[in-house]
Amino acid sequence: MEAILPKGPEIIVSLISFLVLFFVLSKFALPPITNMLDKRAETIRESLEKAEETRVEAERLFEDYKAQMAEARGEAAKVIEQGRKVAEAMKGDIVAKANEEAAGIIAKAKETIVAEKKAAVAELQKSVADLTVAVAGKLIGEKLSADEHAKLIERYIEEVGSLK
Numbered sequence: 416m417e418a419i420l421p422k423g424p425e426i427i428v429s430l431i432s433f434l435v436l437f438f439v440l441s442k443f444a445l446p447p448i449t450n451m452l453d454k455r456a457e458t459i460r461e462s463l464e465k466a467e468e469t470r471v472e473a474e475r476l477f478e479d480y481k482a483q484m485a486e487a488r489g490e491a492a493k494v495i496e497q498g499r500k501v502a503e504a505m506k507g508d509i510v511a512k513a514n515e516e517a518a519g520i521i522a523k524a525k526e527t528i529v530a531e532k533k534a535a536v537a538e539l540q541k542s543v544a545d546l547t548v549a550v551a552g553k554l555i556g557e558k559l560s561a562d563e564h565a566k567l568i569e570r571y572i573e574e575v576g577s578l579k
Contacts, residue, residue: 544568 421429547567 540572541568544571547571 545568
């Protein structure tokens with residue numbers, strides 16, 4: 416067992432060497448290592464704080480984005496509804512104008528029919544008057560003068576006109 420255990424003077428030399436090494440390391444090596452570890456811990460803490468701030472800002476921006484999207488959808492719905500109302504109003508105007516034009520065309524057609532009817536009746540009365548004079552001339556056997564002919568036509572037109 417003697418080979419494993421150190422002897423007294425070896426223990427003292429080892430202890431003095433250890434204390435000198437500990438003193439040198441604690442004076443020259445440990446402060447920079449401690450400072451480096453402190454700086455590293457501070458850097459990590461700052462990075463974590465910045466990451467948290469970034470996360471909070473990202474969440475705020477996302478909420479703003481959602482609010483803007485909802486507002487844009489609302490405005491789009493309003494624009495669509497406005498377009499629908501304008502289209503309905505235009506449809507109503509077009510239908511009203513078409514109805515007015517149709518009524519105007521019908522009124523003109525009725526006026527034209529009445530005028531054509533009057534013209535046809537006048538033409539018919541003239542033709543009947545001419546035929547009547549011709550028949551009357553044949554029955555009487557003599558020709559009528561232009562004045563007598565005109566008087567006879569006027570009298571006949573008055574009689575036919577009074578039958579209405």
